[in-house]
Amino acid sequence: MTKPSIPRGTRDFSPVVMAKRKYILEAIEKVYRTYGFMPLETPAMENLSTLTGKYGDEGDQLVFRILNSGDFLKEVPVEKKDEATGNYKSLTPHISEKGLRYDLTVPLARYVVMNQNEVDFPFKRYQIQPVWRADRPQKGRYREFWQCDADVLGTDSLLCEADFIQIYHAVFKAIGLKDYEIRINHRKLLEAVVEKANASAHFKTITVIIDKTDKIGIDGVAKELAQLGLGGEQVNIILSLLAKTPFSMDLINQLSDKLKGSKLAEKAIHDLTELFQLTGKGNQKVFFDGSLARGLDYYTGCIFEVVPTSVKMGSISGGGRYDDLTGVFGLKGISGIGISFGIDRIYDVLEELQAFPKDNAIFTDVLFCPMDDKAIAYSIPLANALRGENIRTEIYPQASKLKKQLDYANTKNIRWAAIVGENEMQNNSVMLKHLTSGKQELVDKDKISIFID
RNA sequence: GUAGUCAUAGCUCAGCUGGUUAGAGCAUCGGUUUGUGGUACCGAGGGUCGUGGGUUCGAGCCCCAUUGAUUACCCCA
Known part of the structure; x- marks a missing residue:
């Protein structure tokens, strides 16, 4: 008899744990619904043609592939069979056509394109389902985990950004989390700064580096930028952006002065100004954070991240605006914005703060x-x-x-x-x-x- | 893909410089109590010490390999 076990990076959720998870999930779902978001579910598996090429080379490696059923070798050309040893990558396309969903955003894009005649824009959907990634599990990181996404497609109104900020407040109020910080930045502002530093060729790498500011500090960022081959002046221009300050008109004006003459910055400043006007005052928990970059390169406008402040923990939610999510599937010109809550981390935060209601058990x-x-x-x-x-x-x-x-x-x-x-x-x-x-x-x-x- | 740490009962762990039959707490089940619990007491079941090899008169302990867990890096939520 074999000892029972579950695949690494996956978990069972006991009844007591489930009660707590439901408490969080239901709070999120309820808030989403009060803003008019509609539920959507998509299959656990997608065709590999849908999934590959959307997450970069590293991402493609992390997609779980599903072996074809039946005699999966029969489609493999003879010469491939011979060279299969040590060359599995050339074999994979012949024996696997499906993969497990890697996130909820690409399936959303696929759904919208497939159903563009029935979908009414602006399309507001939320989706709470597990996703799978074939990477090494570690603390707070699993191979099966849940995403709680909400997106609005088909409008570039800044009201969406403002709504999401309110949604953050509503969700955290509902689950009794008081100490958190909403950090915002604008992708085009980052681009403008990198452009000013004359380092646009390295934009992607630079965003990855400055996104680590929290972890490695300003000095660490300076060091890594220097290693990238940037000169002292270039590094200084980029570092000058990294400060985190309360989101205010003063701040927006400062940024505007600093980046005068840049087309990219103009757009960013316009967006931030309008967002500020829509959210109004009384947002002490909203900060502008120049070091916020978000790894995903499909973001093109405002970007968000939420971090708990009384517990040492990474971001518990993130999101942003993207101009052309459905373009890869042939539907151009659909602007969208979305956020996602990290339920597993929120769970850990509430557990540490002992913030779950007692009668939950x-x-x-x-x-x-x-x-x-x-x-x-x-x-x-x-x-x-x-x-x-x-x-x-x-x-x-x-x-x-x-x-x-x-x-x-x-x-x-x-x-x-x-x-x-x-x-x-x-x-x-x-x-x-x-x-x-x-x-x-x-x-x-x-x-x-x-x-x- | 790179590196570290760990692996003993269902769970959490003891186990001395290698030495007779591997222990405890919790959990489970039974009893003290034919219908009154959370406490207490008594008892029971449950382990090829992750797996394979080596050193030794002798290995849970030392060595090698392997598998798994876990953490950090890369990347990400």
Whole structure:
């Protein structure tokens, strides 16, 4: 017999853990719905032609591939079979045509393009599903994890950006997370600065480097930029952007002065100004962060990231605007913006702050404890009546010793036990015991629900 | 892909410079108590010490390999 195990980087979620995860997921979903986002689900597997080439070379390596069913070797040309040893990459396209979804954004783009005649723009959808990546798991990083995306496609209105900032506030309020910071930046501002530093050829690498500012510090960034071959003056221009300051009109004006004459900067300043006007004041938790870059290179406008401030943890949400997500599938000119919550990290944050509600671990309100088989039959209609009033009720399935039944109630954090024996049945009642206080009372069988809080 | 750490009961871990029959707590089950729990007491089940090889009179402990877990780097959520 083999020892049971699950693939590395995957997890089981116990009932207690699931209750907490649901608490977060339902809060997010509820907020999304209040802003008019509609649910969308897509298959776990996509055709590889949909997935490959969208995430860069590294990303393509991380896509889980699904082996073709049946005689998967029959399509392989003979010469490939011969060279298969040590040359699996040339073999892969012949034996695998499908892969597991790598994120929710590409499937969204695929869906919109396939259904462009039915989709009404602006198209607001949310999607909460697992995604899979074939990389090395480590802390806070899994091969199967959940993304909670919301996107708006088909409008370049800055109201979307403003909405998402409000959504952040609403979600974190709903789950009781008080200490967080929303960081924003603009991709075109980054481009403008890199352009001013005369280093546009290295733009992509530079964004990766400055995105690490939190981790390696300003000095570390300077060092890596120098290693890239940039001169002192170039490095200084880029470093001058990295400060994090409260999001304000003053700040926007400063940026505007600093980058005068740049077309790219003009657009960015315009966006930030409008966003500021739409979000209004009272946003102490919103910061402009020049070091925020986000690795994904499809972002072209405002970008966001949310970081908890009272717990040492990476970003718990991110997002941004992209000009041309559906272009790769042949539908041009659709601007969009999206955000995504990292449920696993939010879970860890709430756990560390002990911010989950205590009654989250309670799954049953009342346990009927029958003393004999007749008592089981007696309990069924009573239990159903309680369930009809939305009281979570179960009947202990055997007329076991009372000690055993109460032990069961204790381990499940059940607060009420309805004990049913000869006496109770004769009196048309149950012995209702409150398990946290130990008090009990003979209660009429039709009036149980009155006592349940 | 690179590097470090770890692997003993279902879980968390003890196990001395290598020495007789590998232990504890928790969890599970039974009992003390024919219908009153969370505490206490008694008892039971559960291990080829990740796997394979080597050194040795003797290996849970030392050496090599291998597999798995975990952490950091790359990249990412």
